[in-house]
Amino acid sequence: MQVKFLDLLKVNEPYFPELMQSTQEFLESGWYILGNEVKAFEKEYAAYCGTPYCVGVSNGLDALRLIFEGYKVLGKLKEGDEVIVPANTYIASILSVTQSRLKPVLVEPDAETYNISPEEVLKAITSKTRAVLAVHLYGQLADMEALQEICKNHSLLLVEDAAQAHGATCRNGKLAGNLSDAAGHSFYPGKNLGALGDAGAITTSDEELVGAVQALRNYGSHKKYYNMYEGFNMRLDENQAAWLRIRLKGLDNENNRRRELAKVYNEKLNKEKLILPLEAKYGKHVYHIYPVLHPERDNLQKHLLENGIQTMVHYPVPPHKQEAFKHWSNYSFPLTEKIHNQELSLPISPVHTNEEIEYVVNVMNQF
Ligand SMILES: Cc1ncc(COP(=O)(O)O)c(C=O)c1O
Numbered sequence: 001m002q003v004k005f006l007d008l009l010k011v012n013e014p015y016f017p018e019l020m021q022s023t024q025e026f027l028e029s030g031w032y033i034l035g036n037e038v039k040a041f042e043k044e045y046a047a048y049c050g051t052p053y054c055v056g057v058s059n060g061l062d063a064l065r066l067i068f069e070g071y072k073v074l075g076k077l078k079e080g081d082e083v084i085v086p087a088n089t090y091i092a093s094i095l096s097v098t099q100s101r102l103k104p105v106l107v108e109p110d111a112e113t114y115n116i117s118p119e120e121v122l123k124a125i126t127s128k129t130r131a132v133l134a135v136h137l138y139g140q141l142a143d144m145e146a147l148q149e150i151c152k153n154h155s156l157l158l159v160e161d162a163a164q165a166h167g168a169t170c171r172n173g174k175l176a177g178n179l180s181d182a183a184g185h186s187f188y189p190g191k192n193l194g195a196l197g198d199a200g201a202i203t204t205s206d207e208e209l210v211g212a213v214q215a216l217r218n219y220g221s222h223k224k225y226y227n228m229y230e231g232f233n234m235r236l237d238e239n240q241a242a243w244l245r246i247r248l249k250g251l252d253n254e255n256n257r258r259r260e261l262a263k264v265y266n267e268k269l270n271k272e273k274l275i276l277p278l279e280a281k282y283g284k285h286v287y288h289i290y291p292v293l294h295p296e297r298d299n300l301q302k303h304l305l306e307n308g309i310q311t312m313v314h315y316p317v318p319p320h321k322q323e324a325f326k327h328w329s330n331y332s333f334p335l336t337e338k339i340h341n342q343e344l345s346l347p348i349s350p351v352h353t354n355e356e357i358e359y360v361v362n363v364m365n366q367f
Pocket of ligand 1 (some may be wrong): 059186199
C-alpha cells in the first residue's frame with residue numbers, strides 16, 4: 001500500500017463545484033482587491049473564532065508581523081522591546097518578531113505539549129519584556145490560561161500564532177484566535193484551513209489594532225492615496241477569500257476526522273520506544289500534525305518509506321541553529337533540540353482512510 005503524507009487534491013476536490021460557482025461570480029464582479037469576498041470571509045471567520053474582528057491578510061507571517069507593527073504605530077511596542085517566543089517553533093514565528101525590529105527572547109517548551117512553557121516564560125521576563133508570542137504547535141493550544149495570567153500580572157501583550165491550530169478549543173469553549181490580545185492565522189495550503197495559495201488573517205477584539213492593521217496591510221492607508229503610516233502590501237486576495245469561505249464550512253468535520261484518526265494511532269501504536277503526542281487537559285487538539293518522537297527517527301522514517309509510507313519532519317533544524325540566525329549558534333535549548341532530532345510526523349489528514357492509518361500502525365509496530 002502507498003500512503004501519501006498529504007493528498008491536497010483529495011482534500012480540496014469536494015469543494016471544487018462550489019468554487020466554480022463562486023469563481024464565476026468573482027470574475028463577473030469586476031472588483032478584484034479588498035472587495036465583498038474579503039469582507040464576507042472576515043465576518044465569517046471572526047464569527048467562527050468568536051472574536052469581534054478579523055482582518056484578512058496575505059499570509060501567516062505577515063499576520064504576525066502586522067500585529068507587531070500595529071502595536072508599534074499605536075505606541076504599545078517600540079523597536080528593541082523584548083518579546084518572549086518559543087524556541088521550539090517554525091522559524092516564521094520568530095521572523096515576525098525580528099522583522100518588526102523587536103527582540104525575540106527564546107524559551108524552552110513544556111516537555112509534554114512541546115509548546116512554550118509558562119514557567120520558562122516567567123523566568124525570562126525582564127524590565128524590557130513587552131509581549132509573549134504563544135504558538136499552538138502541531139494543532140495543540142499552548143497553555144493559554146497560564147499565559148493569560150502571567151501577561152495580566154506583568155502587563156504584557158499576549159499574541160497567538162494560530163497558524164497550525166484552526167478550530168482548536170480551550171476547555172472554556174473559546175477557540176484558537178480568541179485567547180489573546182491578537183492572533184495570526186496562516187492559510188498555507190497544507191494547513192487545517194488551507195487556501196489555494198498564500199493567505200492569512202488576524203483575529204482580535206482590539207478595535208484600535210484593527211484600524212492600524214487595516215491601514216498597514218494597504219500601504220498605511222484608510223483612504224485611497226492618503227497614507228498615515230509607512231505601510232505594506234499585505235492584503236488577502238479576493239479569490240482566496242472566496243475559497244476560504246467555502247472551506248471554512250467543512251473545517252469542524254475535518255478536524256473531527258483528524259481526531260478520529262489520532263485516536264487510532266493513540267490506541268494502537270506500540271509505545272515501547274515511541275513518545276506519542278499528549279493531549280493537554282486544557283484544550284482540544286486538532287492534529288494539524290501527528291508528531292511522534294523516536295530515538296532512531298531517521299531509520300524509522302526510512303523503514304516507513306520502504307513500505308510506501310510518506311512522513312515528514314517538523315522540523316529538522318531548530319530556529320536557533322539555522323544559518324539565518326547564526327549569531328545564536330551558541331544558544332543551547334536541549335529539549336527543543338531533542339524534539340527536532342527525534343520528531344517524525346505521521347500521515348494524518350481528513351482524507352486518510354482507516355485502512356491507511358491501520359497500515360501505518362502495522363508498519364510502525366514492525367520497526
Ligand atoms: C507556526 C507557524 N507560524 C507561522 C507560519 C507562517 O505562515 P505562512 O506560511 O502563511 O506565512 C507557519 C506556516 O507556515 C507556521 O507553521
